[in-house]
Amino acid sequence: MKNLPVILVMLVSAGVLLRMAEQQTVAQVESENTTEAEQKIAEATSRKDSSCMKCHGEADLWEGDRLRYFITENHLAKDLHWKKGIQCDDCHGGNPESMNFREAHSAEAGYRVISTPQDIPQFCGHCHSNVEYMSRYSPSPKTNQESDFWTGGHGRRLKENPEAGVANCVSCHGFHGILPIDDQTSPTYPKNVAKTCATCHSDAEKMAGIDYHGRPIGHDQYELWSTSVHASLLMEKGDLSAPTCNDCHGNHGAVAPDVNSVASACATCHVKIGELFNSASMKHRFEQASLPGCATCHGKHDIHQPTDDLLGLDMGAVCASCHLDGKFGATLAGSMEAKMMGERLKELKERIASSEAKVEHAEQLGMEVRRAKFRLHDAHTALNNARVAIHSFAQEPMKETIEKGLSVTQEVDEQAEAALREHTFRRIWLALFLVPIAMAVVLLILFIQTQPPPTIQNLEH
Amino acid sequence: MATRNGSSSRRKWLLQALIGVVSATAAGIAFPVLAFLRPRRQLVAGGLEVVAPYKVNQLERDANGEWPAPFDFGGKPCLLIKKPDGTVKAFNAVCTHLECTVTYRSDQQDIFCNCHNGVFNTDGQTVSGPPPKPLEEYDVTLRGEQIIVSRS
Amino acid sequence: MSHEVDEYNSKDEPKETSGGMDHSPSDDSSDWRRTKRVYAYCADRLGLDLLVDLGQKKLVPIHRTTPFYYLGGMALFLVIVMFGTGVLLALHYKPSADRAFDSVQSIMTDVQFGWLIRSVHAWGAALLIAVLILHLLTTYMMRAYRRPREYTWVTGCFLLGLFMAFGFSGYLLPWNQLAFFATRVGTAIVGVVPVVGEELLIWARNGEDVTGDTLARFHSLHVSIFPLIALVLLGAHLFLVQKHGMSVPDAAAKAAGGKNRVPSIPFVPDFLLRDAVGWYLAIALLALLSAIFPWELGEQADPFGSAPEGIKPEWYFMFMFQALKLIPAHVFGLEGEMLGVMFFGFCGLIVLLVPFLDWGQRSRQVLNGLAIISLIFAIVMTIWGYLA
Incomplete structure (x- = not known):
């Protein structure tokens, strides 16, 4: 009976070992199963292209200039089409099941040849211009890319001269690694x-x-x-x-964009300005003089944050460039309108600056003026709206928003002044409060002096 | 027995002055404390619950075709809209794109941002344009014709 | 009211009651008689005689370092100011993550004198901790912690710790950027305590991170739990002070030629009047600071924003904050932070046990050395922290 514990331990450990071995075999079987299944899936999915890749995926077969025909799945891994399950022959045509070069790339089998860049838009358009096909991927697909392309500058030049070297689909989108936008x-x-x-x-x-x-x-x-x-x-x-x-x-x-439609291009985002410009008489003047709308004053590609200096007749003002010299039939009277607008803007800007200074001053004095500061946003909004209103090229539409801005600055001024008054009040309060305290301290000290001096007493009571 | 001399009368005077001055300082402390106990200025019922300056029946376009302008709600503009079925909703009128103030277009049943053509529907969800997020909506409670806007 | 001091024998002054009141018992004005009647009525029923006894018995020795005795009274006064302003602030404060900042902003702008009450509360806290630290240092220097006053020292140490905890919890309540991130850092330090750290961290933050739940917890600690503990500890501390009387420093006793030859004044009213001068000066200082430098509000906390530049704790945590910042990540294979926290914990324990460690000339020298080193360390670290 002495050996009982030893036997027990041995039995238990034997059991544990057996159980572990069992689990191992199960795991092995499982892993074999999965690799088999994976292979099957891989075979099934690469069935068609496997014959393309058999040649095109073989590095030894391609060299020099022809290396561009060397395509493996790695090349395609990120490609949008590949990820959606589109195979080589879906784009290139031909017979993917044939291992014979001629048969695989024959016209009978629908192989699509790209001999010049001219062929590329059509090549892509095979699917992308096909509404029915594209509907698989989007409920209301865009299929006008190819037709758009031929109407554009690149397309027209490409049609004239296939070797012009102008951009086609792949110039921007790439080819075997096409990524979504x-x-x-x-x-x-x-x-x-x-x-x-x-x-x-x-x-x-x-x-x-x-x-x-x-x-x-x-x-x-x-x-x-x-x-x-x-x-x-x-x-x-x-x-x-x-x-x-x-x-x-x-x-x-x-x-x-056409000279007269520049404003339309800008108006896709600058809606309000576009509306104002379109109804302004200036638009027709620009059209008559073949001036490119917005770009006349704001430039084309280097469009900078416009400043108020652009308005008026001073140095750097765009109005002056025509109105001072009477170019394109521009009148001096028109320039006066611009000058007046400039002055109204300046007035509001100055008022905002002065309100800001007041708020800042109050803030520096440690007063809490966040709300007034926030209200100033509205004044800035009004100023921006007034700047937008410039594009009506008349003073009147600007007036209302300027006045709104001015009333906001007045409100802010009042709040800032209230904060400053509060600041003064605190100091007055402090001074008044310190007077009785100072008196109390003085009187206490005087009174303490009338108290008897220290005596020797038993400290251990 | 204690004798009454100048020093004692000085003490008496000092003590009386002291009592007066100490009372004055006590009043000086009591004044701000009592003022502090009063409800805060300006706000009606807490910073986050405000009675709108418009009644339900005032929510319509005025003679100039303008919808009632957003009002100050805890430092943010609050836009009230009324759907044709009479439902009143309140939104933070700050556009989620570049912080312009949006307006309600009652004829088109949408909320529109003038700056970059952003359009929201009457639930504040973006319909089109650049705004990246829907408008922040506030809770609306109606008390008769009175509109109470609150933020939870 | 009528405390007779028999030993008092001034030649120039008339014999006076040290009650200091204008009226002596011999003054038979009707006023006085009425006061006496009211007193007798109350004393009879409310046991006032016990309190009066206590007040009359207490004497304050007068010597070179007597001004140090003011610190305790000053601390008590500031605690009362903190309780008063704290109770007032709670009337307008709203403890939740989305309303706390707004309500504090509202206190600073919309509530009349809100700026004053909040600033007095904030400045008062800083002043209170400063006074408490001085109180601790001077008590140490006068060696007033010796038998039988060990537990006066111990309760005092706990009170200092408690008021620092008050400061830490109160710092978060305005829910501004600085407070939010300082609290994150401060509570993270708790997390490095060995074994129980993680659990402590979760407990302190009321969750895994600093959130509105943390605010709720800190608020409840700050306005109800800590004040209750403070009242109990303060009661014990004051009772012990009253029970044992004022300690006379060795130097003063020696100079006077014996402890019982040190002159003294009665606590009521002589010393109390002197205290009152200090209290008035404290009120004036607080009013001055609050009116001229109202406590800042900062920006509302944005838990998902990045930490603002220059996050710093309250000044009395600065030395710890800075020291923990400087400690290397690993020291002797141990986590640096943990080592630092353990070190400060150990220092705190030493301070707490000072009365029991001071058992002779030798140990006193060691304690003094340590005290000087840690004082210099704390000062250097604090200055460094503010310059960095």
């Missing part, structure tokens, strides 16, 4: 669009000798745009709704 690494992601366009349009050599409407096209657009308020909004503040190249020039049918 919301992928931050995609060349068509809003933040990357300008850079993508710039690969050609900033290339002086490429742009040399190209005319657009009789003028050289130039190669400084990207550089100019980069300094614009739009670029800083998009690139620095990350506001993806801020315009980059395609927002004004269109996506696939890229052209420069």
